[in-house]
Structure formats: structure tokens, C-alpha cells
Amino acid sequence: MWEIFVAIVLGLVEGLTEFAPVSSTGHMIIVDDLLFKSNELFGSEIANAFKVVIQLGSILAVAIIFWKRILDLLGLRKMKSVERKSGNRLSLLKIFVGLVPAGIFGVLFEGYIDEHLFSVKTVAIGLLIGAFLMIAADKVKPRIKTATVDDITYKQAIGVGLIQCLSLWPGFSRSGSTISGGVLLGMSYRAAADFTFIMAIPIMAGATLLKIIKYWSFFTPDVLPFFIAGFISAFIFALICIRFFLKLIEKIKLTPFAIYRIVLAAIILFIYL
Template sequence: MWEIFVAIVLGLVEGLTEFAPVSSTGHMIIVDDFLFKSNELFGDEIANAFKIIIQLGSILAVVVLFWSRFMDLLGLKKMDSSAPAGQKKLNLLQIIVGLLPAAVLGLAFEDYIDDHLFSVKTVAIGLFIGAFLMIAADKLHPKIKTETVDQITYKQALGVGLIQCLSLWPGFSRSGSTISGGVLLGMSYRAAADFTFIMAVPIMAGATLLKVVKYWSFFTPEAMPFFIAGFISAFVFALFCIKYFLKLIEKIKLTPFAIYRIVLAIILLFIVW
């Protein structure tokens, strides 16, 4: 039963932090590496496979919430556009443009990042620098030109994609970098958040499925209860977090999350020193 409890708690942490601009990596280090130590509990390979599964739960939550949007992007179902008359709505090519920079760099430097950048100190650095980017977005953002995700231009999509490359540094946060980048490029907070979540699905799903293949042999019947508990937990809490965050971001902006990140970074550095 303890293993199931650990799986549920880690799924909760993943679900609540994966899409909020607070770094799921930083929270996993505190909750898992320092408290539960799933690598010791399940074994290194099972623990790695488990983290893949809970990330899939978070991804599924985005797919459910943006189901109509994804069906529209794939040409399987039309949805009402919020774009002005005569203007094209968000399309698949814009998503690809936003994905390419980080996808290319991620594939090129995946091994280096895994081997050299996943430490408490590097995560703390990512938390600090990402926090200041978020504060800058709140303080320096230009006049809003893009109210909704359907009004995003190719130039903005590429700009967000380039800024997303910062999130390859552990602790920087994918949503923190892309929402900040979108706001600095003239998007509303809601438009930047919507684009972030929609764009996250293919890049996260692709990276996660590659790891599923790598760890496939460890998806054993004995491990399935832990995987299922963690998957459901991550899905449910991510569903709640995303819905709440999309309402919250327009009210409180990014600075409160940035302050939280700075506090988290200090806690991480205090733990290791």
C-alpha cells in the first residue's frame, strides 16, 4: 500500500506542476528524490518508467481539455474561430513552427542534458533565471496585439518556439518560458497559455513515447498497479490544475509564480548545502 500511496502523491505533484510555470522538475526533486526516493523503492529502471507514465497522464489531461481544438487542427472537426472575419485561425503549421526549435535542439543535446544538467544546482539556476524572465514579461510586455490563440501569427509562433529552447535547461519550465515569451511578443496571457498547452502535447508526447520504447521491458504486470495509480493521479490533478490556471493567469499574471520559484530555488540550494 505504501508504494501505491507514493505513486498517487508523485502523480499529484506531476499533475499540479507540469503545466504551471513553476518547474515540475524542481518539485519532483524535493518530493521524490529527497522524500520518497522512488528509485530506491521501485528500482532505477521502474522509477524511470513510472515517471514516463505519469507524464502521459498529464498530457492526456491537455488532450481532453483541448479536444475540439485538436480535432480542428487535424481537420477532423470544425470549431468556431475567435479570429476576426477573413483571418485564418490557429493551424497545424503554426504549431509545427513553434515546436521545431526546441525539438531539434532537444534531440541534438538530449544525452548531454540528461548526463550533465540534471542536478539540484542546475535546476535552482533554471528556477532563478526563469523567474526573472517571468517578472520581465509582466513589467515589459508591449501592448496586446493578440487577444486569442486564433490570432497568433507565424512570427509569434516562431518567437515562442525559440524562447521555448530555454526550457531544455532543467528547472526553467516549459510553460514559464513560452507564456513569458508569448506575452513579450504581444499576446494576451490567455492566448500565450492556450498556445503553450496546445504546443506542449506533441513535443511532450513525442519525447515521452520515445522513452516508453526505451523502457518497454520494465512495463511488467508487477509494476502496473503503481503505474496505473500514478497515471490516474497525474491525469486528474493536471485536469484540475490546467482549468484553474487558465482562469487564474489573466488575473494574477506571472510575478506571483516567479516569486514562488525563487523561494523554491532557495529551498533546493539550502537542502543540498
């Protein structure tokens, strides 16, 4: 039963933090250390396989929330006459343009990042710098040129893609960097958030698929209940978090999340350094 409890808690942390601009990596450092490493049943490889499973639960949640948008992008949904008259539509090409920069940098520097940047100190640095970027986005308040995700330009898409490269630094947060970047480029908070979540589906799904292949040998019957509990937990809590966040972001903006990140960075540094 303890293993199932651990799975649910870690799934909860993944679901609540993966898409909020607070860094799931920073939270996992604390919770993983308190719950995962205290249990000898789970070696590092099984732990890595489990993290792939719960991330898959989060991806499924965001895919369900944006399922109509995904069908539109793939040309599998018949648009209503009102939608056809609305003009601009988000396209797969804009999503691709937004993904290319981080994809290239991720492939080129994956080994270096895994070897040198996954430490308590670097995650805390990522939390702090990301927090300052979010505060800057709120303070600068550029004129909103893009009210909805359908109005995003190619220039904005490539700009968000370049800023997303910052999220390769552990603790920076993909959603924190891209939403902040989108706002600084003239998007509304909701447009930037929608674009962030839609972009996350292919990039996270691709990375997760590669990891599943890598750790496939660890998907054994004895750990399946543990994996399934984590997957369901991550899916449910990601579903709740994303819906809540999309309703909240226009009202409270990014600064409250930035303050939370600063506090979290201080806690991590106090505990582990």
C-alpha cells in the first residue's frame, strides 16, 4: 500500500506542476527525495521509468482538454460556418515553427544538460531567473496585439520558440518561459497559455515515447500497479490544474507564481545546500 501511496503523491505533484509555471523539476526534487529514495524497492531505473509514465498521464490530460483544437490542426473536424468566417486559424506550421528552436538545442545539448545541469543549485537558479522573467512580463505590459491563439503570427511563434529554449535549463519551466515570452511579444495571457499547452503535446509526447522505448524492460508485472496508480493520479490532477490555470491566468497574471517560485528556490537551497 505504501508504494501505491507514493505513486499517487508523485502523480499529484506531476499533474499539478507540469503545466503550471512553477517548475515540476523543482517540486520533484523535494518529493522524490522524501518518498522515492526512502523506498529500496525502486531503483533509479524504475524511478526513471515511472516518471515517464506519470508524464504520459499529464500529456493525455492536455490532449483531452484541447481535443477539438487538435482535430482542427489535423484537419479531422468539420468547422462550423461561424468558425470559417472568423478568418485566422492556428496552423500546424506555426506549432512546428514554435517547436524547432528548442528541438534543435535539445538534441545538440541533451548530454551536457543531463550531465551538468541536473543539480539542486542549477534548478534553484532556474527557478529564480524564470521568476524574474515572469515578473518582467507582468511589469512591461506591452500592448496586446494577439487576443486569441488563432491570431498568433509566425514572428510570435518563432519568438516563443526561441524563448522556450530557456526551459532546457532545469527549473526554468517550459510554461513559465513560453507564457512570459508570449506576453512580452504582445499576446494575451490566455493566447500565450493556449499556445504553450498545444505546443507541449507533440514535444512532450515525442520525448516520452523515446523514454518508454529506453526503459521498456522495466515495465514488469510487479511494478504495474505502482505505474498505473501514478498514471491515473497524474492524469486527474493535470486535468484539474490545466482547466483551473486557464481560467485563472487572465485574472492574476504571472507574478503570484513568480513569488511562489522564489520561495520554493529558497526552500530547496536551505534544505539541500
